[in-house]
Amino acid sequence: MAIDSTQAAITTFRDQISKVGWRHRASNIGVAFLFFLTLFQTQLDYGSSLANWIWLGGAALMGVLVLVRVPPRSSMVTASTLLATGVSIVLPALIHPERPSHGLLAGAAIVVELCGVTLGQVGRIYLGRRFALLPADRGIVTNGPFRFVRHPIYAGWLILSIGYVMAFPTIRNGLIIMVTLPFILWRCLQEEALLSGDPNYCDYLARTRWRLVPGIY
Numbered sequence: 001m002a003i004d005s006t007q008a009a010i011t012t013f014r015d016q017i018s019k020v021g022w023r024h025r026a027s028n029i030g031v032a033f034l035f036f037l038t039l040f041q042t043q044l045d046y047g048s049s050l051a052n053w054i055w056l057g058g059a060a061l062m063g064v065l066v067l068v069r070v071p072p073r074s075s076m077v078t079a080s081t082l083l084a085t086g087v088s089i090v091l092p093a094l095i096h097p098e099r100p101s102h103g104l105l106a107g108a109a110i111v112v113e114l115c116g117v118t119l120g121q122v123g124r125i126y127l128g129r130r131f132a133l134l135p136a137d138r139g140i141v142t143n144g145p146f147r148f149v150r151h152p153i154y155a156g157w158l159i160l161s162i163g164y165v166m167a168f169p170t171i172r173n174g175l176i177i178m179v180t181l182p183f184i185l186w187r188c189l190q191e192e193a194l195l196s197g198d199p200n201y202c203d204y205l206a207r208t209r210w211r212l213v214p215g216i217y
Helices: 002-018 022-038 049-067 079-094 103-130 152-167 171-195 199-207
Strands: none
Touching (some): 079 152, 103 152, 152 171
16 A cells, blocks of 8 residues: 555656746746755755754755646846845855854854744745745745744744854854845745736735844844
8 A cells, every 4th residue: 555655646746747838837947956965965054953944854855846736827037126025035045154253142043043944844834836936936835934924934044043053153254144134035026026917816915014034124
């Protein structure tokens, strides 16, 4: 029975991939590769071994889900979306793990990092086959963390990055976060501009007021 279930799952997975065009398939493989690439990092450090395992487990799951992403109804691939998305993702990765904090600040950093990585991965799991790097309409998700903020994945990424700066509080690292924040906000606005053409998303905007932080923004 277990073997039959596994074979059925593999067949379904293969059928889902074969249903999409080659361009969409190539895009899925490219994004999935980025997730799978993180599994081979030898110096991954998000504050604690638990945070590391949450990140790695989520990356592995998203790599699989991205391979069978649903094709977008519409997308926004422009110089501005490439810039906003690229800076939002790449710049925080340039934070240097040097001059570690100690005592209460170090303990608080672990908690913040754990909250950030968990929020981001839960958001990705709820998106499932609708996940995208660039703004795209693959259907509206309104449950899970999306009930409270419109962009929980970016909120989680920002929280994780802030926690990392708390763990390694240097001027350089702090400046990286300050420069990154406007690009994250820009990326959120780009996505909302694209999705606002969907009546379901307009209803979601009316119900969910906050973009990143409930009660603040």
